[in-house]
Amino acid sequence: MSLMDSPLYRDAVAQLEKSASIMGLDPNIMERLKYPKRALQVAVPIRLDDGTVKTFQGYRVQHNMTLGPGKGGIRFHPKVDLSETAGLAMLMTFKCALVGLPLGGAKGGISVDPTTLSRQELQGLTRRYTTEINMMVGPTIDVPAPDIGTDGQTMAWFMDTYSQLKGYTVPGVVTGKPITVGGSLGRAEATGKGVAFCVNFAAKKMGMKIGKSTTVAIHGFGKVAIPAAQDLRDQGAKIVAISDVSGAVYNKDGIDVAKAIEWTRSGKHLKDMDGIEKITNDQLLTLDVDILIPAAIDGVITKDNAPNVKAKMIAEGANGPLTKEAIEILSEKGAFIIPDILCNAGGVIVSYFEWVQGLQNFFWDLGQINSKLHDILRDAFDNVYEASQEYKVDMKKAAFIAAFRRLERAMRYRGLFPG
Ligand code: NAD
Numbered sequence: 001m002s003l004m005d006s007p008l009y010r011d012a013v014a015q016l017e018k019s020a021s022i023m024g025l026d027p028n029i030m031e032r033l034k035y036p037k038r039a040l041q042v043a044v045p046i047r048l049d050d051g052t053v054k055t056f057q058g059y060r061v062q063h064n065m066t067l068g069p070g071k072g073g074i075r076f077h078p079k080v081d082l083s084e085t086a087g088l089a090m091l092m093t094f095k096c097a098l099v100g101l102p103l104g105g106a107k108g109g110i111s112v113d114p115t116t117l118s119r120q121e122l123q124g125l126t127r128r129y130t131t132e133i134n135m136m137v138g139p140t141i142d143v144p145a146p147d148i149g150t151d152g153q154t155m156a157w158f159m160d161t162y163s164q165l166k167g168y169t170v171p172g173v174v175t176g177k178p179i180t181v182g183g184s185l186g187r188a189e190a191t192g193k194g195v196a197f198c199v200n201f202a203a204k205k206m207g208m209k210i211g212k213s214t215t216v217a218i219h220g221f222g223k224v225a226i227p228a229a230q231d232l233r234d235q236g237a238k239i240v241a242i243s244d245v246s247g248a249v250y251n252k253d254g255i256d257v258a259k260a261i262e263w264t265r266s267g268k269h270l271k272d273m274d275g276i277e278k279i280t281n282d283q284l285l286t287l288d289v290d291i292l293i294p295a296a297i298d299g300v301i302t303k304d305n306a307p308n309v310k311a312k313m314i315a316e317g318a319n320g321p322l323t324k325e326a327i328e329i330l331s332e333k334g335a336f337i338i339p340d341i342l343c344n345a346g347g348v349i350v351s352y353f354e355w356v357q358g359l360q361n362f363f364w365d366l367g368q369i370n371s372k373l374h375d376i377l378r379d380a381f382d383n384v385y386e387a388s389q390e391y392k393v394d395m396k397k398a399a400f401i402a403a404f405r406r407l408e409r410a411m412r413y414r415g416l417f418p419g
Contacts, residue, residue, distance in 0.1 A: 003039055006083035012090045019400035022391055029408050032416075033093070036086045038062045042132035044110055046124040048117075056125065057081075060108035060133045062142055063089035066410045069140055070106030071096055071348060071355075073147025073176075074154070076125075080109035091319075092348075095341045097410075098403035099380040101352045106142050108133065114149045126154050130161040137162070139172030139359060145351050146176040156181050171358035175351035184354035186369040187347075192227025192295075194346020195317045197374050198338045199232065199291060201381040202313055206336055208290065210235045215289040217241040217311070219248075219281065220296025221264055224317045224344060228293060233257045241284045243296070246271035248284040285309060294321035301326040309335070316340035331394040339396040341403070342377075342384055349376050 004013070013034055020030050038061070045055040059082050062070040072092040075085075085107045093105025110129055114122060136142055146155055155174045159181065162173045171182030179185065186193070203210050214237040218225045221242045229239050238254035246269035249255060255276070263273050271278060285292065285301060286308040294300050295317030301309060303325035314330060315338045316322060322330070322337065330337060350373060357363050380402070387405075388398035 003036065003083055003086055004034075006081065006087055008084045009087035009090070012087045015400055016090070016094075016404075019393075019397045020404060022393060022397060023387075023401045023404060025404050026408055026412070028416075029404075029411050032411065033064060033090075033404075033407070036061050036063045036089055037065060038136070039082060039086060040133060040136055041082055042129070044125060044129045044132060046121060046128055048121055056110050056112045058108070058110040058129045058132060059085045060136050060142070060144075061086045061089040061106060062136070063105040063107075064093040064407070065104035065106075065142075066407060066414055067097060067104050068102035069104060069138075070142030071101070071103040071145070071351065072105060072107040073109075073145045074129075074150050074158070075107070075109035075147040076112050076114040076149030076154075077109065078111060078113045080111045085109050091341065093407070094400060094403040095345055095348060097406045098341055098384070098399055099345045099349055099376055100406065101349065103143070103348075103352060106144070107147075108144055109147070112149075122154070123157055126150075126157040127161045130158045131165070134162065134165055137173060139170060139355070143172065143351075143355055144174050145348075152176055152178040152183065171361075172355050175354040175358075177354070182354070182358050184350055184357055184369065185364070185366045186373070187350045187354055188223070189227035190350035190369075190373060191224045191344050191347035192229075192317070193231055193370065194349065194373060194377055195224060195228040195293060195295065195315055195343055196231035196235075197346070197377050198343045198381060199228075199293070199313065199315050200235075201378060201385075202315070202336050202338050205385060206313065208312070210237050212236045212238065214238065214291065215240045216291045216293065217284050217287045217289045218317075219243055219284055219292070219294040219300060219321070220318065221260065221270065222296070225293065225295040226261055226264075228295065228315075228317060229257050230261075232291075237291075240289060241279065241287055242270065243281050243284050244270045245296075248279045248281050249273055249276045250279045250284070250287075251276055287311075291315065293317050297321070299323055301330075303329060306330050307333075309333075311335065314338070316343045319344065327394060327396050337395050338381075339384070339399040342380055342395075342399050345380065346373055346377065349373050
């Protein structure tokens with residue numbers, strides 16, 4: 001597969017072209033944004049526990065670095081390929097630009113099912129991958145983070161390997177590290193907290209007051225969904241439905257969120273929770289609620305079920321939970337959609353804070369982190385909302401327009417080397 005040949009890459013370019021034509025983006029800027037700046041494919045051979053050697057394919061792609069060093073996760077998943085990685089890198093360029101970070105867009109990954117490897121094999125894989133892409137990363141060059149199939153432990157191995165190669169500790173080379181090796185307070189909850197902030201900004205625009213009469217359904221109950229549920233519950237909202245891969249649970253008077261968290265964290269499925277009504281994931285998506293937060297996987301609301309979605313506000317906690325057609329249908333119906341590149345940007349914002357803290361070796365308290373996260377998201381939300389009013393487009397297109405405006409200005413100022 002060529003660099004720009006996957007459905008995800010083509011979809012990212014289509015979104016770029018659509019919003020660019022609405023706002024009249026400079027065609028010369030558009031021409032540059034369509035192509036990733038740099039892509040690397042590496043062989044990652046490791047010795048398995050049985051003594052044999054197996055080679056995996058790894059990638060790192062930097063899409064655009066006008067605003068600063070590359071930023072984007074490392075994904076360990078069997079479906080990872082060069083072009084999907086390039087498409088995800090492009091979306092990171094737009095996300096970082098949208099929320100005003102001094103960072104560009106990048107992404108990386110290895111085509112591997114990490115659940116089939118032992119801890120030792122995973123460590124070997126991560127360390128060899130780090131060595132192979134070493135020339136492309138660094139605190140001032142490109143700063144990876146966890147993504148699907150990777151976590152804080154992966155980042156700790158990455159940081160350690162990079163530091164071994166340098167001869168000194170370099171905490172700023174990756175984010176999403178455990179706190180004891182330079183991670184940031186608030187990073188783990190940042191995405192979900194950001195979702196809850198965005199829900200509040202949207203409610204204000206809609207004249208909706210978040211309180212005990214507000215009903216919320218959340219699709220998924222993982223790293224993004226749980227902190228969002230906790231924050232909205234703490235504001236008094238009723239979380240009437242939540243779900244996981246096994247199914248959904250429903251209580252019209254509000255689910256006991258703390259009990260559900262304990263249940264989930266003990267490794268149990270929600271479908272097995274006792275004393276609560278069970279519904280399907282599909283039923284959850286079409287409940288008559290004020291706020292729907294799809295925070296599990298992509299493509300769950302399509303042209304088929306969108307006409308039945310009743311929520312007044314839909315906050316895209318996951319990446320791409322609404323298809324293009326679903327966004328059109330729901331926007332027509334008057335639903336307020338908070339687009340993913342804004343709604344789930346809390347994670348990359350606190351990753352940015354972690355990078356800054358790592359560079360200066362001075363760490364902030366949680367209050368500072370959450371208040372800065374709030375202010376950055378509020379400004380980004382206002383920019384998107386203004387763009388949606390100015391161009392009379394849905395918030396999804398407006399988010400791209402707001403991102404392109406910033407990129408266009410920066411790319412014009414910096415110009416085209418060598419001229
Ligand atoms: P997670 O693995 O912690 O949680 C996912 C949840 O979705 C789980 O409850 C799982 O059971 C459920 N789920 C999985 N497949 C499902 C299905 N087919 N139907 C219904 N539920 C299903 O993942 P996460 O980190 O919370 O990520 C969720 C989404 O948010 C993904 O799209 C991810 O790319 C996106 N996202 C995550 C972050 C982050 O910081 N974690 C940042 C930005 C975007």
